[in-house]
Amino acid sequence: MKHLIVGPEGHGVTEYALGLANATDAEVIREDTFGDTPLDGPVHVTFTDHLFDDTAERLLARVTGPLSVSLHDIPQPEEGEARYARRAKVYNQLAHAADVVVVNSNHEASFFNTETTVIRLPIPVIDSPFNPEPGTVGVLGFIYPGKGHEDLIEALPDRRLRFLGAVSAGHEDWAAGLDAEITGWLSDDQLAQEMGRIAVPVCPHRHFSASGSLMTWLGAGRTVLVRDSDYAREIDQWLPGRITLVDGDWRGVVDKHVPEQLDPPRYGWAEVAQLWEETWRLAGLT
Incomplete structure (x- = not known):
C-alpha cells in the first residue's frame, strides 16, 4: 500500500505519517505541500485539513482506488460555530468516502456517524534523565493562544513555568507577553534533557481529543497533570496511575504533585503497526 505523506517535517501529523510508514515498511509518496498528481490505490493518507488545502474534494479526486485514512485534529464545537461547521463537513466527506477510517481515541470516534476504528497514538520510549528542578512546571509542544498556557500563568505566579517548544507562526507578539520561559524549537535529545528538568509535567489543553504531547511525557515515564476531559478520562482508564485529572484547580494539584519517573508503558510503533496491518487486512x- 502506498502512503501519501504531506507536510513539513516536524509537524506532528507528518511525523505520525512518517512513523507509520516506517513501521509498516510502506512505499512513500512524499509532498511538502499538497499536490494534484493522480494516485492509483490502495492509498493510505494521514490527514489533517490544515495540510490538505482545508478540503476533502481535492484528495478524493486524486485517489482512483481504495483509500485508507488516519484522521487527526478532529473538529470540536469549542472552535466556534462557523469554523466547526466548515471543518466537520470536510471530515465527514472523507470518512464516508474512505474504505478504512481510523482515529486516535474513542472520544474522536464519537464525532462520526460512520464506522471508524480506534488506534491510539504510540507512546515513544524517551531516555530522559530524571533531574527535576524544584518549582518548575512544564508544558510540551507548540505554543499558541487557547491551549491553556495562560491559565497556568494566572494560577501559578510563584512557579517557574517552562514551555518546551516553539511559538506557532503568527502568534509571536502574543507569546512575547507571556510571563514564562519559552525554549523555542528543541531537537529530540534537547527535549529529553529539558523534560527531565521539569518537576511538574502538565497538559493544560482546553480542548483536545488526542495528544502527542501527553504520549511524549508518558514515554519518558512521567506522571502528568492533565485538564479533565473525555479524552483525558479515556487515557486514565487505559493507563491507570499515569495521569492526574485537573478540574480547574491548578494551584492545589500542582502543590500536591510529587515528581516521579516510572517505566514507560509498552505501546510503541510495533504495537501500533500490528493494529494497522490487521485493520487493512x-x-x-493488503
Missing part, C-alpha cells in the same frame, strides 16, 4: 487492502 480485514478491509481487504
Whole structure:
C-alpha cells in the first residue's frame, strides 16, 4: 500500500505519517505541500485539513482506488460555530468516502456517524534523565493562544513555568507577553534533557481529543497533570496511575504533585503497526 505523506517535517501529523510508514515498511509518496498528481490505490493518507488545502474534494479526486485514512485534529464545537461547521463537513466527506477510517481515541470516534476504528497514538520510549528542578512546571509542544498556557500563568505566579517548544507562526507578539520561559524549537535529545528538568509535567489543553504531547511525557515515564476531559478520562482508564485529572484547580494539584519517573508503558510503533496491518487486512487492502 502506498502512503501519501504531506507536510513539513516536524509537524506532528507528518511525523505520525512518517512513523507509520516506517513501521509498516510502506512505499512513500512524499509532498511538502499538497499536490494534484493522480494516485492509483490502495492509498493510505494521514490527514489533517490544515495540510490538505482545508478540503476533502481535492484528495478524493486524486485517489482512483481504495483509500485508507488516519484522521487527526478532529473538529470540536469549542472552535466556534462557523469554523466547526466548515471543518466537520470536510471530515465527514472523507470518512464516508474512505474504505478504512481510523482515529486516535474513542472520544474522536464519537464525532462520526460512520464506522471508524480506534488506534491510539504510540507512546515513544524517551531516555530522559530524571533531574527535576524544584518549582518548575512544564508544558510540551507548540505554543499558541487557547491551549491553556495562560491559565497556568494566572494560577501559578510563584512557579517557574517552562514551555518546551516553539511559538506557532503568527502568534509571536502574543507569546512575547507571556510571563514564562519559552525554549523555542528543541531537537529530540534537547527535549529529553529539558523534560527531565521539569518537576511538574502538565497538559493544560482546553480542548483536545488526542495528544502527542501527553504520549511524549508518558514515554519518558512521567506522571502528568492533565485538564479533565473525555479524552483525558479515556487515557486514565487505559493507563491507570499515569495521569492526574485537573478540574480547574491548578494551584492545589500542582502543590500536591510529587515528581516521579516510572517505566514507560509498552505501546510503541510495533504495537501500533500490528493494529494497522490487521485493520487493512480485514478491509481487504493488503
